[in-house]
Amino acid sequence: MVVERTFFMIKPEVASDKKAVEEIKRMVADAGFRIIAEKTTTMKKEVAEKHYAVHKGKPFYEELIEYITSGPVVMFVLEKENAIADLRKLVGATDPRKAEPNTIRNIFGTDVGHNAVHASDGPETAEFEIKLHFPKVSPKVE
Secondary structure: OOEEEEEEEEOHHHHOOHHHHHHHHHHHHHOOOEEEEEEEEOOOHHHHHHHOHHHOOOOOHHHHHHHHOOOOEEEEEEEEEOHHHHHHHHHOOOOOOOOOOOOHHHHHOOEOOEOOEEEOOOHHHHHHHHHHHOOOOOOOOO
């Protein structure tokens, strides 16, 4: 297995709850991930538009941008073998109501629009998101 890096973000409705953030960090650590970088920030609209450019033109796009910039988020670069797929499994389905029990979205999400967290969906996305949010951190394991 190849050691990978991936991008992970706790969204505003959960990021404001310190106990929830600590619990999510514990779940991530217990799953074998190493935190390479971490920051809490309120995403600027221009950055959010770049991050979610793939959704531009979709009916939910404007609401998504407004939501993700509405308050602080906690962002991470995580590392482990098979990091991208393993994090997606830990996060659970996009719709928290369909997410497996004991996944992050099942525990902390409420609906598709407020599903608690974001995780990169592939190697190219992980590289793009790490470079966008952590320009001084290499998206590749050195």
